[in-house]
Amino acid sequence: MAKTLGPVRRSFQPWNDPSEPAFIELRNVTKRFGEFTAVDNQSLTVYEREFFALLGPSGCGKTTLLRMMAGFEEPSEGEILLEGQPLTGVPPHRRPVNMMFQSYALFPHMNVADNIAFGLKQEGMGKADIAQRVAEMLRLVKLEEFSARKPSQLSGGQQQRVALARALAKRPKVLLLDEPLGALDKKLREETQFELADLQQDLGLTFVIVTHDQEEAMTMADRIAVMDHGRIIQVATPAEIYEAPATRYIADFVGDVNIFEGTAEPLAGGGLRIATSAGFAVEVAAAPNGAAAPARGDTVWFAIRPEKMVISHDRPAGAKEGTAPNLIEGEVWDIGYLGDVSIYNVRLASGDVVRATRLNADREVERPITWEDRVWISWRADAGIVLAG
Known part of the structure; x- marks a missing residue:
């Protein structure tokens, strides 16, 4: 069986099939607002029935891309195809897409049923067909008993469901979602993420979501495009984005990570030894991700996730005395207890701080690691990744 990065989400992977046609295609799209370039000559392909996420910090251009797909903005250069x-030149109401806004934009004077029916009435659908479609949408979002309520009488999660039902009522080919879960509390947001992903698969529609929340994108999306300053930096599955980031920016933006600068020394068999500026040595089994192996003396960066490091009171058995690779000693500087895991910030002799996590599998621990303890941190040769830039 071939090795994969992270868990396999589902067998749906049209981007790996050269014969699969694009459903949404952006070709060299640029969008300028005066002197400011919001999107800078970007191309992108989204496939039918895909749940696609545009992920990045505020101001990176992700919402501008979404608004161009919806028709609320026109590209300064390039074209978008469906x-x-x-x-x-096709206005928003003539495109077979619908957009769900962050604010939900529900009509406060209308009840839930009328909010869902609004777009259908605008299209001239018959009363009987509207009633049937509204009932179908209410069942879909589990709000049958709330049909007569006004938006002000609903919780934030219920309002989100009404907005989703209204967006789906017209049966668009593409549903565009602009930070749709931003107004929900953490627990409800996490629950809704799975519900939305399940709903998308059940309906067989194409969803494109904009979010700055990395966990939200990784939970729901089949693929993620990470953006920065108007450019798409990497497009990949959630597991590939997390386990094999293309750049230091992506490694740092998505999840917690330790990144150390160092000098490369190629090893026989394709491995690499790195002398880090923090004073310890790293040995890895492979060259940098997506790049040629560095030459001796090149500057590289070693990135490793905290959960892939092992923290212990004692020096690991079998570790050589002296300066062994993939092994560091330090003092516990800070601890964060999150219930399922504990986070340890460990200060090295160089002054650098390394973050490691430990799963709290047992309720009681015989030798807990606490503040100011001297600890050892170690990791396997394949646990981290080398980045050339």
Whole structure:
């Protein structure tokens, strides 16, 4: 069986099939607002029935991309196609897409049923068909008993469901979601993420979501495009984004990570030894991700996730005395207890701080690691990744 990065989400992977046609295609799209370039000559392909996420910090251009797909903005250069047909000049209400806004934009004077029916009435659908479609949407989002309530009488999660039902009522080919869960509390947001992903698969629609929340993107999306300053830096599955980031920016933006600068020394068999500026040595089994192996003396960066490091009171058995690779000693500087895991910030002799996590599998621990303890941190040769830039 071939090795994969992280868990396999589902067998749906059209991006690996050269014969699969693009459903949404952006070709060299640029968007300028005066002197400011919000999106800078970007191309992107989204496939039918894909749940696709645009992820990045505020101001990176992700919402501008979404608004161009919806038709609320026109590209300054380039074109956007849906099923091979250019969308340039097609107004929003004529596109087979619908957009769910962060604010939900529900009509406060209308009840839930009328909010869902609004777009259908605008299209001239018959009363009987509207009633049937609204009932179908209410069942879909589990709000049948709330149909007569006004938005002000609903919780934030219920309002989110009404907005989703209204967006889906017109049966668009593509649903565009702009930070749709941002107004929900943490627990409800986490529950809704799974519900939304399940709903998308059940409906067989194409969803494109904009979010700055990395966990949200990784929970729901089949693929993620990470953006920065108007450019798409990497497009990959959640596991690939997390386990094999293309750049230091992505490694640092997605999840917790330790990144150390160092000098490379190639080893026989394709491995690499790195003398880090923090004063310890690293040995890895492979060259940098997606790049040629560095030459002796090149500057590289070693990135490793905290959960892939082992923290202990005692020096690991079998570790050589002296300066062994993939082994560091330090003092516990700070501890964060999150219930399922504990986070340890360990200060090295160099002054650098390394973050490691430990699973709290037992309720009681015989030798707990606490503040100011001297500890050892170690990791396997394949636990981290080398980045060339």
